[in-house]
Amino acid sequence: MKEDKKIFVCRECGYTNPKWLGKCPDCGSWDSFDEERVAPVSKAKRGAVISENRAEKISELELPTYMRAGTGMKELDRVLGGGLVGGSVVLLSGEPGIGKSTLLLQICNELASSRRVLYVSGEESKGQLKLRAERLKIDAPTLYLLTETDTDAVLAECERLRPDVIIIDSVQTLSSERFTSVPGSITQVREGAMALIGYAKTTGAAVFLVGHVNKEGGISGPKILEHMVDAVLYFEGERTNSYRIIRAIKNRFGSTNEIGVFEMGDEGLVEIPNPSEVVMAERPKNTSGSCAGCVMQGTRPIISEIQALVSHTVYPTGKRTSDGFDYNRMCLLIAVLEKRMGLKFYENDVYLNVAGGIRLNEPSADLSIAMALISGITDRVIPDTLIAFGEIGLAGEVRAVSHIDYRVKEAARLGFTKIILPKKNATRELKVPKGVEVVPVGNIFEVLVHMAPRAEA
Ligand code: TYD
Ligand code: MG
Numbered sequence: 001m002k003e004d005k006k007i008f009v010c011r012e013c014g015y016t017n018p019k020w021l022g023k024c025p026d027c028g029s030w031d032s033f034d035e036e037r038v039a040p041v042s043k044a045k046r047g048a049v050i051s052e053n054r055a056e057k058i059s060e061l062e063l064p065t066y067m068r069a070g071t072g073m074k075e076l077d078r079v080l081g082g083g084l085v086g087g088s089v090v091l092l093s094g095e096p097g098i099g100k101s102t103l104l105l106q107i108c109n110e111l112a113s114s115r116r117v118l119y120v121s122g123e124e125s126k127g128q129l130k131l132r133a134e135r136l137k138i139d140a141p142t143l144y145l146l147t148e149t150d151t152d153a154v155l156a157e158c159e160r161l162r163p164d165v166i167i168i169d170s171v172q173t174l175s176s177e178r179f180t181s182v183p184g185s186i187t188q189v190r191e192g193a194m195a196l197i198g199y200a201k202t203t204g205a206a207v208f209l210v211g212h213v214n215k216e217g218g219i220s221g222p223k224i225l226e227h228m229v230d231a232v233l234y235f236e237g238e239r240t241n242s243y244r245i246i247r248a249i250k251n252r253f254g255s256t257n258e259i260g261v262f263e264m265g266d267e268g269l270v271e272i273p274n275p276s277e278v279v280m281a282e283r284p285k286n287t288s289g290s291c292a293g294c295v296m297q298g299t300r301p302i303i304s305e306i307q308a309l310v311s312h313t314v315y316p317t318g319k320r321t322s323d324g325f326d327y328n329r330m331c332l333l334i335a336v337l338e339k340r341m342g343l344k345f346y347e348n349d350v351y352l353n354v355a356g357g358i359r360l361n362e363p364s365a366d367l368s369i370a371m372a373l374i375s376g377i378t379d380r381v382i383p384d385t386l387i388a389f390g391e392i393g394l395a396g397e398v399r400a401v402s403h404i405d406y407r408v409k410e411a412a413r414l415g416f417t418k419i420i421l422p423k424k425n426a427t428r429e430l431k432v433p434k435g436v437e438v439v440p441v442g443n444i445f446e447v448l449v450h451m452a453p454r455a456e457a
Pocket of ligand 2: 102
């Protein structure tokens with residue numbers, strides 16, 4: 001019999017090399033190579049595998065019929081692209097303690113009311129899970145719990161139970177004796193995920209894999225898992241507030257722009273179908289440095305409050321931080337305001353924050369950010385019934401944005417009565433709701449008149 005082959009695998013990126021290396025040529029990590037053994041595949045076997053699998057003409061293939069199951073959480077369904085697809089594998093990743101296990105246990109309530117669901121935990125005991133299920137009021141007749149970390153034992157139980165949905169919490173706990181590397185190593189995680197992906201594709205079961213994120217933000221070691229699965233969802237939020245946002249980084253069955261918003265409470269995660277309302281409810285009154293803006297997250301316009309604190313600096317160069325908006329874009333907008341309006345930001349520290357943990361990743365947020373900055377430095381107040389959207393160019397011009405009707409409609413729904421928008425968008429086709437005043441602007445100068453000195457309290 002042929003001996004097992006020795007290879008060295010980078011635990012950060014999965015790069016393989018026949019010899020040990022001090023530095024990975026692929027990802028640049030130092031001292032990251034582990035030795036692994038792989039059983040050789042004989043030439044005869046390789047030939048045999050290929051001969052069983054024939055290429056087919058696309059014109060002769062039948063369209064597959066996917067099961068789309070509602071998870072009982074509309075916010076999650078939207079991110080998944082309209083529900084859970086049979087035979088698909090979804091990687092749910094996030095920092096420890098963010099609520100991954102809670103979310104997946106909660107969706108079992110709906111999924112296991114009509115389907116067989118197997119929840120495999122490698123991290124918690126059955127008792128702990130039962131306690132949590134009790135707290136979350138999970139009462140699902142066909143929900144099965146298994147505490148197991150051996151990939152082969154998990155698959156054997158899947159064969160016996162034939163579940164429609166399998167939840168693996170977490171993929172990093174899976175390991176198999178077939179591989180010599182330690183549990184949690186890149187080979188173990190990859191092979192465990194591969195086995196479940198194979199199982200999903202052959203049986204049509206939907207699989208959720210929970211993946212922990214390491215401090216750099218990547219899914220611990222196996223970034224490679226992202227290529228193998230059908231959808232990658234990130235669960236994120238601040239420890240200091242209870243809002244949680246789920247977003248799709250990759251989705252073979254839907255758009256990746258959608259987000260789902262939740263709040264963590266005493267009875268688990270609660271959906272927030274109208275995030276704009278929640279964010280705006282906490283808005284302070286009569287303060288400078290605050291402006292409302294609107295970004296599209298997939299098909300949904302989300303209104304958020306931008307806050308800019310501008311205060312005289314004690315440092316040689318002003319300090320700048322940005323939370324929820326691209327730092328470099330903020331610096332660019334500050335430069336535009338300095339150059340075109342003569343505002344002296346260089347004498348000041350600037351702290352920018354988007355309330356509610358929403359990320360503004362669209363140029364349409366520029367105008368509201370610039371207005372918050374102007375309001376912050378001039379100490380003039382923007383009325384809380386005013387909202388602005390538009391992209392800003394380097395000459396200070398305000399450029400048109402997409403989905404204007406959606407944004408205007410959402411702003412009117414939330415009670416905004418004055419909307420500042422790009423001139424190009426103020427066409428005759430624009431539907432302006434009753435009681436709303438639309439102010440078209442062509443240049444950033446023009447917004448100054450809409451701010452007033454702060455009223456003394
Ligand atoms: P968990 O789902 O265990 O996180 P993960 O699986 O991502 O590591 O969530 C744990 C946190 O959520 C924990 O700090 C307690 C909190 N939590 C609540 O606030 N309310 C609840 O009803 C539950 C179940 C958890
Ligand atoms: Mg967990």
